[in-house]
Amino acid sequence: MNYKNIPMVPRVVFGRGSFNQLNEIISPKRLNVNAPFIFLVDDVFRGDSWLTSRIPLAYQDRLIYVSAKEEPKTSQVDELVEDIILKSKERPSGIIGIGGGTILDLAKAVSIMLTNNGSASDYQGWDLVKNPAIYHVGIPTISGTGAEVSRTTVLTGPDKKLGINSDFTPFDQVILDSELTKDVPKDQWFYTGMDCFIHCVESLKGTYLNAFSQSYGEKAYELCNQLFLENIITDEEAQEKLMMASWHGGMSIVYSQVGVAHALSYGLSYLLGTKHGIGNCIVFDQLEEYYPEDVALFKTMKQKHNIKLPQGICANLSDEDFDIMINIALELEPLWENAVGKSWKKTITREKLKELYQKM
Amino acid sequence: MNYKNIPMVPRVVFGRGSFNQLNEIISPKRLNVNAPFIFLVDDVFRGDSWLTSRIPLAYQDRLIYVSAKEEPKTSQVDELVEDIILKSKERPSGIIGIGGGTILDLAKAVSIMLTNNGSASDYQGWDLVKNPAIYHVGIPTISGTGAEVSRTTVLTGPDKKLGINSDFTPFDQVILDSELTKDVPKDQWFYTGMDCFIHCVESLKGTYLNAFSQSYGEKAYELCNQLFLENIITDEEAQEKLMMASWHGGMSIVYSQVGVAHALSYGLSYLLGTKHGIGNCIVFDQLEEYYPEDVALFKTMKQKHNIKLPQGICANLSDEDFDIMINIALELEPLWENAVGKSWKKTITREKLKELYQKM
Numbered sequence: 001m002n003y004k005n006i007p008m009v010p011r012v013v014f015g016r017g018s019f020n021q022l023n024e025i026i027s028p029k030r031l032n033v034n035a036p037f038i039f040l041v042d043d044v045f046r047g048d049s050w051l052t053s054r055i056p057l058a059y060q061d062r063l064i065y066v067s068a069k070e071e072p073k074t075s076q077v078d079e080l081v082e083d084i085i086l087k088s089k090e091r092p093s094g095i096i097g098i099g100g101g102t103i104l105d106l107a108k109a110v111s112i113m114l115t116n117n118g119s120a121s122d123y124q125g126w127d128l129v130k131n132p133a134i135y136h137v138g139i140p141t142i143s144g145t146g147a148e149v150s151r152t153t154v155l156t157g158p159d160k161k162l163g164i165n166s167d168f169t170p171f172d173q174v175i176l177d178s179e180l181t182k183d184v185p186k187d188q189w190f191y192t193g194m195d196c197f198i199h200c201v202e203s204l205k206g207t208y209l210n211a212f213s214q215s216y217g218e219k220a221y222e223l224c225n226q227l228f229l230e231n232i233i234t235d236e237e238a239q240e241k242l243m244m245a246s247w248h249g250g251m252s253i254v255y256s257q258v259g260v261a262h263a264l265s266y267g268l269s270y271l272l273g274t275k276h277g278i279g280n281c282i283v284f285d286q287l288e289e290y291y292p293e294d295v296a297l298f299k300t301m302k303q304k305h306n307i308k309l310p311q312g313i314c315a316n317l318s319d320e321d322f323d324i325m326i327n328i329a330l331e332l333e334p335l336w337e338n339a340v341g342k343s344w345k346k347t348i349t350r351e352k353l354k355e356l357y358q359k360m
Numbered sequence: 361m362n363y364k365n366i367p368m369v370p371r372v373v374f375g376r377g378s379f380n381q382l383n384e385i386i387s388p389k390r391l392n393v394n395a396p397f398i399f400l401v402d403d404v405f406r407g408d409s410w411l412t413s414r415i416p417l418a419y420q421d422r423l424i425y426v427s428a429k430e431e432p433k434t435s436q437v438d439e440l441v442e443d444i445i446l447k448s449k450e451r452p453s454g455i456i457g458i459g460g461g462t463i464l465d466l467a468k469a470v471s472i473m474l475t476n477n478g479s480a481s482d483y484q485g486w487d488l489v490k491n492p493a494i495y496h497v498g499i500p501t502i503s504g505t506g507a508e509v510s511r512t513t514v515l516t517g518p519d520k521k522l523g524i525n526s527d528f529t530p531f532d533q534v535i536l537d538s539e540l541t542k543d544v545p546k547d548q549w550f551y552t553g554m555d556c557f558i559h560c561v562e563s564l565k566g567t568y569l570n571a572f573s574q575s576y577g578e579k580a581y582e583l584c585n586q587l588f589l590e591n592i593i594t595d596e597e598a599q600e601k602l603m604m605a606s607w608h609g610g611m612s613i614v615y616s617q618v619g620v621a622h623a624l625s626y627g628l629s630y631l632l633g634t635k636h637g638i639g640n641c642i643v644f645d646q647l648e649e650y651y652p653e654d655v656a657l658f659k660t661m662k663q664k665h666n667i668k669l670p671q672g673i674c675a676n677l678s679d680e681d682f683d684i685m686i687n688i689a690l691e692l693e694p695l696w697e698n699a700v701g702k703s704w705k706k707t708i709t710r711e712k713l714k715e716l717y718q719k720m
Contacts, residue, residue: 001375001377002381003373003374003375003378003381004373005371005372005373005381005385005533006371006372006373006374007370007371008368008369008370008371008372009368010367010368010370011365011366011367011368012365012366012368013363013364013365013366014363014366014570014571014572014615015361015363015570017361018363021362021363021365025365173365176572178571210374210375210600211374211538211597211600211601211603211604212374212536212604214604215579215583215601215604215605215607215608216579218579219575219576219578219579223575237571240570240571241571241575243571244571244572244574244575245575247575248575255374
């Protein structure tokens with residue numbers, strides 16, 4: 001048995017208001033005045049001077065607003081990289097991602113593609129990246145995806161939705177400032193928080209589980225239960241704890257794997273563009289057969305927070321559409337093996353997946 | 361408020377038998393055939409071919425057995441560094457520590473002192489190290505100290521017991537193979553496991569607590585409670601879980617601080633050479649006033665595992681001896697501030713500490 005040698009985020013600052021330390025943290029990493037820092041920022045912060053006035057632009061640095069309305073695409077990475085190369089005198093000093101999972105994944109992918117030839121789609125898979133990425137910093141502004149700590153960046157490519165999983169993917173620096181999450185809309189807060197809850201369930205109930213992943217996964221799972229089922233703490237505490245749940249949840253899957261919900265959710269996202277957080281919720285809601293107790297908990301959480309999931313998103317799909325989603329989902333073999341075991345192909349048939357998708 | 365930018369171990373392998381991957385992991389780090397790897401190994405493994413035959417010695421590599429009977433000293437670090445420089449054609453490719461907290465702390469300190477002038481005692485304190493350490497790998501063979509993950513290396517110097525706390529201290533690579541802990545004697549297992557339990561208590565009950573440290577500390581604390589109070593799992597599972605408890609416990613104090621037990625234990629260790637694990641237990645046993653519920657739990661654990669702590673180790677000490685211990689303990693100001701609060705000097709008097717030491 002060969003165990004993975006996991007690359008971890010080597011530097012982390014945690015604290016309310018720590019975003020103010022950004023300049024101090026990145027300044028020593030500036031290569032020279034012609035090598036800019038590129039700030040990729042979720043465009044929900046456009047015009048929000050509370051945040052943007054604290055982004056330390058100097059010399060040729062650029063702030064690029066990016067929409068997180070859609071899941072990140074390999075073509076979007078390629079365009080950003082081309083634009084950055086064209087407009088920078090030298091290779092940038094670093095990429096700083098400020099946003100949710102979409103922005104963080106884009107920041108990771110762009111930092112990789114600035115030192116590796118071709119299209120981002122060439123690197124979707126496991127350990128295909130050849131050269132180290134440039135310095136990259138992740139600053140989450142919503143909690144739950146675990147993108148701040150993972151060794152993947154999940155992208156929709158021309159023919160698949162799959163991560164660039166590599167030792168060069170993780171951020172060199174993460175800043176965990178829960179204050180940045182204070183204005184997240186309630187539905188987003190729920191969907192993204194549930195991303196954490198769901199991948200903890202998938203890790204903890206999976207066949208790949210080990211003591212490393214279990215200890216992280218249990219802590220994140222416990223925090224999610226506390227945050228989404230109880231009412232005992234202040235908003236500030238809740239934001240801090242959800243940020244840590246996201247961190248631990250991400251650490252849990254670094255050393256195990258996700259499962260049924262993520263596999264099916266990737267299909268929805270590929271075909272319909274469904275965002276990852278809400279997609280996971282729509283799928284998980286139908287997975288009593290695989291995760292009975294946790295789906296029951298999820299339904300309680302949904303009710304408590306008065307969340308209404310979209311219904312019937314697959315109602316008008318053609319057989320070809322179902323086939324596309326099923327193909328995407330079945331390609332994710334490690335997820336199925338983790339969820340159902342080595343002989344997963346016996347029960348995870350095309351018919352079974354179609355039946356599940358038809359409920360959504 | 362300025363938050364610490366914490367350096368984390370950037371690479372970790374976790375798994376039963378992962379020690380077999382050592383050669384594969386360090387080979388790419390060999391600078392050339394004249395730059396050896398130096399393996400610092402706890403001398404309890406002398407003649408134990410199960411472990412030593414798997415240490416991948418090549419070229420000019422050296423295996424140096426080190427006794428962990430005493431706490432590590434700055435003079436011991438200086439001697440090791442001198443010996444390594446004298447006998448190596450070039451600066452080593454790396455230091456690999458294989459052992460408990462003593463060996464791991466020595467490995468960290470030696471790797472720092474190979475690139476920094478003077479004596480290790482010059483660097484006891486906070487952020488005094490100027491140059492990055494050479495590549496260093498930590499492989500724990502007993503669980504609980506958290507030395508595998510911390511940014512300190514605690515050393516007894518000519519006039520103080522204090523860590524070299526620096527961004528260059530953490531290991532570049534850690535291998536967590538619980539199988540290496542299978543032959544730990546029961547009393548050692550208990551004392552070192554209690555080091556984890558005690559520093560979690562000190563972190564969780566301290567005034568420096570934050571959501572980051574709390575989430576790690578609670579998980580480690582919960583694992584210790586399970587491991588030392590319940591009987592529900594196999595030896596192998598228990599070894600894996602204790603290894604994770606040590607990891608999370610170490611992470612907890614990276615972002616907070618220890619407290620009363622550690623402060624007083626440093627005094628015992630400085631004067632009497634008491635080892636850290638057993639010293640913490642001797643002290644904690646007398647701290648009902650500061651940590652009432654946890655001292656009660658500790659006493660239950662002690663009883664369950666039939667552990668008899670040494671009694672009366674301070675019975676024959678002179679007033680000068682007490683003064684020496686009290687001076688060492690009082691110098692550790694952050695520990696007291698964490699434990700008792702900003703106005704700790706009102707209650708933590710020399711008389712109070714003497715009274716506590718006299719009970720031990």
